[in-house]
Structure formats: structure tokens, C-alpha cells
Amino acid sequence: ALVAAIRPPEQNCATASSLRGRKVMITAGPTREALDPVRYISNHSSGKMGYALAQAALEAGAEVHLVSGPVHLQTPAGVVYHPVESAEEMLAACLAQLKACDLFIGAAAVADYRPVAVAEQKLKKGAEELMELRLTKNPDIIAQVAAQTPKPFTVGFAAETQNLLAYARSKLARKGLDMIIANDVSAPGIGFNSDENAVTLITADSETHFATQSKSILAKTLIEYIAAQLPSPSIKS
Amino acid sequence: ALVAAIRPPEQNCATASSLRGRKVMITAGPTREALDPVRYISNHSSGKMGYALAQAALEAGAEVHLVSGPVHLQTPAGVVYHPVESAEEMLAACLAQLKACDLFIGAAAVADYRPVAVAEQKLKKGAEELMELRLTKNPDIIAQVAAQTPKPFTVGFAAETQNLLAYARSKLARKGLDMIIANDVSAPGIGFNSDENAVTLITADSETHFATQSKSILAKTLIEYIAAQLPSPSIKS
Numbered sequence: 001a002l003v004a005a006i007r008p009p010e011q012n013c014a015t016a017s018s019l020r021g022r023k024v025m026i027t028a029g030p031t032r033e034a035l036d037p038v039r040y041i042s043n044h045s046s047g048k049m050g051y052a053l054a055q056a057a058l059e060a061g062a063e064v065h066l067v068s069g070p071v072h073l074q075t076p077a078g079v080v081y082h083p084v085e086s087a088e089e090m091l092a093a094c095l096a097q098l099k100a101c102d103l104f105i106g107a108a109a110v111a112d113y114r115p116v117a118v119a120e121q122k123l124k125k126g127a128e129e130l131m132e133l134r135l136t137k138n139p140d141i142i143a144q145v146a147a148q149t150p151k152p153f154t155v156g157f158a159a160e161t162q163n164l165l166a167y168a169r170s171k172l173a174r175k176g177l178d179m180i181i182a183n184d185v186s187a188p189g190i191g192f193n194s195d196e197n198a199v200t201l202i203t204a205d206s207e208t209h210f211a212t213q214s215k216s217i218l219a220k221t222l223i224e225y226i227a228a229q230l231p232s233p234s235i236k237s
Numbered sequence: 238a239l240v241a242a243i244r245p246p247e248q249n250c251a252t253a254s255s256l257r258g259r260k261v262m263i264t265a266g267p268t269r270e271a272l273d274p275v276r277y278i279s280n281h282s283s284g285k286m287g288y289a290l291a292q293a294a295l296e297a298g299a300e301v302h303l304v305s306g307p308v309h310l311q312t313p314a315g316v317v318y319h320p321v322e323s324a325e326e327m328l329a330a331c332l333a334q335l336k337a338c339d340l341f342i343g344a345a346a347v348a349d350y351r352p353v354a355v356a357e358q359k360l361k362k363g364a365e366e367l368m369e370l371r372l373t374k375n376p377d378i379i380a381q382v383a384a385q386t387p388k389p390f391t392v393g394f395a396a397e398t399q400n401l402l403a404y405a406r407s408k409l410a411r412k413g414l415d416m417i418i419a420n421d422v423s424a425p426g427i428g429f430n431s432d433e434n435a436v437t438l439i440t441a442d443s444e445t446h447f448a449t450q451s452k453s454i455l456a457k458t459l460i461e462y463i464a465a466q467l468p469s470p471s472i473k474s
Contacts, residue, residue, distance in 0.1 A: 116367070137368075
């Protein structure tokens, strides 16, 4: 009884230290790709899932780097916060902080394409009824992270509206990920901008479904699940 | 002294009833033009100026219809709220409520163009390094409002990064507006997403500059200025 009483409080919870001593990087939110000083292309990602994962990783004892596109969420107290706008900025922020990172979770909805040219002044509406906007492919942030040596344990998201699991499996293999979290963003009440989510967690040899629940509870479950899969800490340089 | 004492409180303020009995419609925020179920084109409008104008018009005694694109602001208590996403939805909401409207203020940053086709499913990133996005011109909401018979007193905004006053004067004439509020969105600390603004109010025969101040105070000043220019109420059908 004495031993139990002098145990630090967090030790009473089996999961409170599952990421102690680990460096975790999480991307969250959308990116914004500027057309000119006032217009941009973006997407409906609210950042809620990524922020919930950052909070859960903090509570699991990790040093958490949150690389976030523009969202309307409170930054969790204790994270190292790296705000960015575009995919190129997000890539730069990730690579700059990636050294000795044990776990990378790419929860951001990164724009696949950006305008080829960003106008310095606001584009004026012309007489033309039609306009062509030329786009160029953005860097693939998570594939670049997964290609580093040494690489962190790399977890991606697949947010799709159809053929979800097949596409997620293909993305897992193609990008060299260790795990992917498949998220049907067409289902009502879950996914983008919802407070709840239901996902399927996929590795090379497993598929685990998590039913609809609050993003904060789901995040804790996912972080514990991921923490249990992490390779043992290596000696860091 | 007795007369002053029994006066209703709002009568002690010279401006509290300047829009009593008037129907005012205000558009605010950006529009979002969908590319597919998750992606869109939008702009940096926060909606703050339009919402401040709605609040000021309410305080001036008006019935206020607020037609708003997606923003992260509290809807002022007492407005009739019409949330929309796209320019086409905004136009439909405006025209549906325009009957017997005395004053229309177009403070929304309406997207000039929208994608020609909206994909029903999330577009997949292909192998292509470049992509062409075909855009088509959106309806001109304020020009359509100003072309109604009878038309409300119609106030537009010109948010520009260069040649501000010249462009604002041209827009005033071209769109048949009664007044235009010119806003230099390239100046630091004012305009999009700022809490302060400085504007120049332009009519066919006047130009009035309002120095940098909070959007809520500026909104009250503008509403009083506009209220003083409104034609006398007509008998409504």
C-alpha cells in the first residue's frame, strides 16, 4: 500500500507514459495554396483529429511538435507549435524538426496541387466568362518523411469518399508508411469538421476498425495502439 | 426636465433609431466554391466588417437580414440569419429576401469564379505534374441587386491591393451602386481578418475618408452616414 501511495499519479493510469521520452510530430488542418494576396484553394479539414492526436500524445508523455495549417482551434498547452499556410511551408517545417523523431502522424489534409503562379496583386475579374487556372503538384510530405534515414514510425491518413480501404492499402505501400488510418469523409457525422470519427487502422498485415466515437476518445485509443507498435527507443545522437 | 425623464432611453442617443422601420440586407464573409466534396476555392475575408455593420444596423433599429458565407463569428442576436456557401447560394438567398428592402450592403467577398464542374467524389491526385482547372464566372450579386425595380439603396465594397480609388469609382458606376466603401486590403493592420479598418466612402459626387479605427466603431459611423443618405421610406406593399 505504501508503494502504491508514493507512486506518481500518472503511474496509476496504465497508459499515461506510453510515449514518455518519445518525440512525436503531428501535422494537422488543411493547407492553403495562394492564388493571389486574397484568394486561395483549401479544403474542409478542421484540424480536430490532428489536434486531438496531439493532445493525446502529450498526455501519453511525448514531446509533441504540431505542424498546423490554418484552423480555428485552441493550440494544446505544451505542444511545440509550428503554424504554416501552404504545403511547401508544411514540408519545410516538418523536415526542419524531424531529427530524432520517433513517430510522425500526418493528419493534415495537404493540398495535392497549388497554383503555378501566385499573383502579387489581387487578380482582377476580366470580361472572360471562363478562366483556366494552372496548377502544379505539391510535394508529398508524408512520402518524403517516410523516405528519411533513419525514418520515424510513419502513420498516414486516407480521407476518401469512395473505395476507402483499397485506396488506403495502396497509399500505405506506395508511400512507405508503417500504418494508415482510413477515414470515410463522405459518411454523415464523421470526418471533416465533425466532433466524432470512425476509422479503420491498417498496417501491412492487420486491419482494425474503430466505431464512431468522439475524436478525443478515439485519439487516445489510436495513440495507445500506435505507441504499442513503436520500435524500442534507439540511442539518439 | 420631466419631458427628458420620460423619453425612452434610446431617444437620448441621437442615432439609435436612424434605421427604425427599415429593412436592411447585409452580405458578409467569403464564398466557397467547391471543386469536389472536400476541396474549394475561397478567400481571406473574415466577415468581421459585415458582421459589425449588421450589429450597427440592428442597434440603429433596422430589421437586419445577414446573408453570410462560412465564417467563425458569433451571429449577432436579433438578425435574420441566412447562411450560405457559394456565390450562387448567396445570390439566391439575397433575391429571395429582397422585397421591400431599403438598404443593401454587399460586404461579402464573393468569389469571381467557380469551377466549371464540381466532382461528386474526391478528385484523385494523378501522375500529372500539372493540372488545368476550368473556372466560370460567378453571378454578380450586387449588380443584380442594384438592377432590381424597385431597388434598395445599394452600397458595395471595393477591396483592392492597388489603384483602389480609381477601381472603386469605376465599380460604383459600372454596377449601378449608390455608394461604395473602398478598402485597401494590402495595408498592414486593416482589411481582411483585422479588427481595425480604414476606408474611403465614395458616392457619385463625394469622397469621405475614415481613418483607422476598430471595425465596430467604424461600422456605427458608416451606418449613420448611410442612414442619413437613404431616401425617405416609401409606402411598402
